[in-house]
Amino acid sequence: MIADAGRGRPSWRQWLAAAPPLVAFAGSITVAVGWVAGAQPFWGLQELTLSEAVATRDAGEVTRLVERERIDPNRSWPVRPGLLDGVTAATPLEAAVLARRAEMAGLLLRLGAVVPDGRSRTALICLGVGASAGDVVALLLESGDRSDPRASCQPSDHR
Amino acid sequence: MTVAANTAVSSRGWRVAAHVYAVVAALGLGYFIAGSPLQLSEALRNMMAVQRTGLGALVISQFTEGGFLRPLLLAQIDVPFELAQGRYFEVFKAIHVAQVVLAAVLFVNLLPVRGAVSALAVPFGLALLFGSHTFAGTVSEGFPINSFLTIVLCCLAAANLVQGASSRWKDAAAVTLFVYAALTVETGLLVWVCFVAAWLAGFRGVSRTALVVTTGALAGYMALRFGPLHVGAPALVERSSGYGFRVLDPPELIALFGDNPLVFYAYNVAAQILTVLFAEPRAGVWVLVHGLTTGEWLPRDVLAVTATTGATALIAWHVGARVPAWRRGEVEDGDRWLFVALAMLAANAVISYPYTKNVVMSPAGAFHALAAAIAFGAALSRLGAPLRLRPVVALGVVLLTVLSTVWTVRLVGLHYRLRQKAFLTRNDWMFVTAGEHVDVGRYPAAGALIRQLREQAVTMRVPNPAFDAPSASRLFEEAW
Numbered sequence: 001m002i003a004d005a006g007r008g009r010p011s012w013r014q015w016l017a018a019a020p021p022l023v024a025f026a027g028s029i030t031v032a033v034g035w036v037a038g039a040q041p042f043w044g045l046q047e048l049t050l051s052e053a054v055a056t057r058d059a060g061e062v063t064r065l066v067e068r069e070r071i072d073p074n075r076s077w078p079v080r081p082g083l084l085d086g087v088t089a090a091t092p093l094e095a096a097v098l099a100r101r102a103e104m105a106g107l108l109l110r111l112g113a114v115v116p117d118g119r120s121r122t123a124l125i126c127l128g129v130g131a132s133a134g135d136v137v138a139l140l141l142e143s144g145d146r147s148d149p150r151a152s153c154q155p156s157d158h159r
Numbered sequence: 160m161t162v163a164a165n166t167a168v169s170s171r172g173w174r175v176a177a178h179v180y181a182v183v184a185a186l187g188l189g190y191f192i193a194g195s196p197l198q199l200s201e202a203l204r205n206m207m208a209v210q211r212t213g214l215g216a217l218v219i220s221q222f223t224e225g226g227f228l229r230p231l232l233l234a235q236i237d238v239p240f241e242l243a244q245g246r247y248f249e250v251f252k253a254i255h256v257a258q259v260v261l262a263a264v265l266f267v268n269l270l271p272v273r274g275a276v277s278a279l280a281v282p283f284g285l286a287l288l289f290g291s292h293t294f295a296g297t298v299s300e301g302f303p304i305n306s307f308l309t310i311v312l313c314c315l316a317a318a319n320l321v322q323g324a325s326s327r328w329k330d331a332a333a334v335t336l337f338v339y340a341a342l343t344v345e346t347g348l349l350v351w352v353c354f355v356a357a358w359l360a361g362f363r364g365v366s367r368t369a370l371v372v373t374t375g376a377l378a379g380y381m382a383l384r385f386g387p388l389h390v391g392a393p394a395l396v397e398r399s400s401g402y403g404f405r406v407l408d409p410p411e412l413i414a415l416f417g418d419n420p421l422v423f424y425a426y427n428v429a430a431q432i433l434t435v436l437f438a439e440p441r442a443g444v445w446v447l448v449h450g451l452t453t454g455e456w457l458p459r460d461v462l463a464v465t466a467t468t469g470a471t472a473l474i475a476w477h478v479g480a481r482v483p484a485w486r487r488g489e490v491e492d493g494d495r496w497l498f499v500a501l502a503m504l505a506a507n508a509v510i511s512y513p514y515t516k517n518v519v520m521s522p523a524g525a526f527h528a529l530a531a532a533i534a535f536g537a538a539l540s541r542l543g544a545p546l547r548l549r550p551v552v553a554l555g556v557v558l559l560t561v562l563s564t565v566w567t568v569r570l571v572g573l574h575y576r577l578r579q580k581a582f583l584t585r586n587d588w589m590f591v592t593a594g595e596h597v598d599v600g601r602y603p604a605a606g607a608l609i610r611q612l613r614e615q616a617v618t619m620r621v622p623n624p625a626f627d628a629p630s631a632s633r634l635f636e637e638a639w
Contacts, residue, residue, distance in 0.1 A: 008274065008275070008276055009275055009276075010276050010279060010539075010543065013542045013543070014539045014542050017279075017538075017559035017563060018279035018280070018282060018283060018539065018559075018563060019560070020560070020563045020567040021282035021283055021286040021563055022282050024286070024570055025180065025183070025184060027574075028186070028187030028188075029187075031186070031187040031190045031191075032183050032186040032187050032190065034190075035186065035189075035190045035193075045622055046622070046623055048623065053623075056625035056626075058582070058586070058623045059585075059586040059589035060582070060586050060589055060616065060617065060620075060621060061620075063617050064617050064618070064620070068618070083625075103590065107590065
C-alpha cells in the first residue's frame, strides 16, 4: 500500500526526484541564518556613483546619495563601463540625458541639480538631441533663460 | 520499545522535521519581503484612511461601499497601525512574514507525513505553494496587510480544523473563522466551501451543528449584501480585466460586454480555473499563446505552463491510480483533499467572476499545491516499490525530477522578483511629495506619515537589479 511505503528509507531514485527543492532549501537556510545573524546573504549592494545610479534608474540611491551622503549633484562622477555607451565620467544630468530618463532628470532638479548656463546648457541640450532624448530635452528647455539652442547643435553632438 | 512505538516516534520526528523545513523556507521568503519598503499606492491609501478614521466609524463605513463588502479589511490594518506607535514598517513587515510562516506550517500540517519518503514530498509541496503565480501576489504586495494572504491562511486554517475529531473549540473556531474571512474580502466565503466540501468528503473535525451555523451565517451575509445594504456585486466599471491577448479597461469592457456581461463572466470563470491548472491564461490574458503566435515567447512563460500542467497531470495520474481503491471503498485523507481541492477550485473561480486576477485564485492555488504534493508523495512511494518494469520506473524518475526542477526554478524566481519589486517600490517613494496625496494643511498627521515612510525608503538600501544577470528576467516570472 502506498501509505505504508512512505515510511521506508528513501532509495536513490526517490532522493533524486525530490532533490531540486532541497538544493534551493540550502539557500533558504543561508538566508534565514544570515538574516538572524544580521548578515546580508543574496542581497549584495553595489556601491554606485551618483551618475551610475542615474544611469541605472536607481531613484532611491540617487536620493540617498544627495540627501544623506551630501553628494554634489552638479559635478562629474565616474561611470563604470557598459552603463552609458563608453562614457567613463558624466554629471548626473548628463547621465540622465544619455540614459534618456526624463523622470531622473526631474528628480535631480528637485534634489538641487542645476542646469548650467550659456554654452554648457547648449551642450547639455545638444547632447540630448544627439541621444534622441526628447523628453529630457523638453525638461531642460524649461530651465535657465528658456532659450532653444537646438538649431545650433552640431552633428558631432550626436553620439 | 515495540516496533509500533518506534514507527510512531519516527513518524513524529519526520513531521517535526517537515514543519521545521516549512518555517525555514518561509523565513527565507520572509527575508525578501522584509527587504522591501512598504508599498506606496494601496498601503499608503489604507494607512491614511485608518489614521483619519476611528475603528468603529471605519467598520461601519465599509458596510455601505458599493460593489464590495469588506468591513474588516481596514479594521485589520487599523489595530496594528495604532499599536505600532510609529514603527509601521517593522510591525507590518513582521505581520507579513508571520503570515507566510503560518501559511507554510498550516500547509505542511495537511500533508500525510508518515516517514522519510512521504516527508520528501514536503519540499515539493512548498515549492508549489510558494512558486505558483497565484501565490506571488500575496508576497509581492502589501496593503500593508495582504488580504489575499489572509484568506489563504483562513482557508488553510479551515482545512486544519476539519481534520480529526470534532470538538467545541473547533466548532467555535470554525464559525469565527468564517465570519472573519467573509467580512475581510469576498473570497473569504471559500472558508465555508472548504468546510462543506470537507464534510462531504468525509472529514468530521467540524461538527454538523457548526456547519449549519456557518451556512446560516452565509445566508445572512447574502441577505444583507443583496438586501438592506444594497452592496450588490462589482460592476464592469470597477476594474480592468484580461480578455484574450490583452487587458481591457472598464470602458472597453462596457463597450464589449455592457449588453451581455454573462459572456465575460463565463470567460473569467473558465480563465481562472485554467490558470490554476495550466498557468494559462494569466489574469485572463493568453500570454504564452500570444508569444508563440508572434514569435516573442519567453522561457518563463513556457516554464510556468510546463510546471503547472505537469503538476495537474500528476494529480490526474494519482486520481486514476486511486480509482480501484475507491471502488473497494478504501478512502484516505489524501483522497479527501483531492475532492476538497476540486471544490475549492470551482468555487474560487465562480467567486472571482467579475474580473480576472492571479492572486484572487491563491486559495485554489494552495489546494492545487496540496493535491499535487499528495500525488507527488504517492508517486515517490511507487518509485521505491520493487517494480519489474524498469523503463517505467526510469521514466517516472525522470518526469518527477524534471517536475520538481521546474518548480524549484519558479520558487527561486519568486525570490528574484521580490528583489526587483523592492527596487521598484523604493523608487516609487522618491517621486512622492506629501501634498500630492493629501491636503497636508488639513491633515498634517497624514503629511507626517508620508514623510516618515519616504524617509524610511530613502534610508533602506535595496540592491539594484541592473547588476543582476540580465537573462534572469526572461526565466523568472513577474510577481505582480
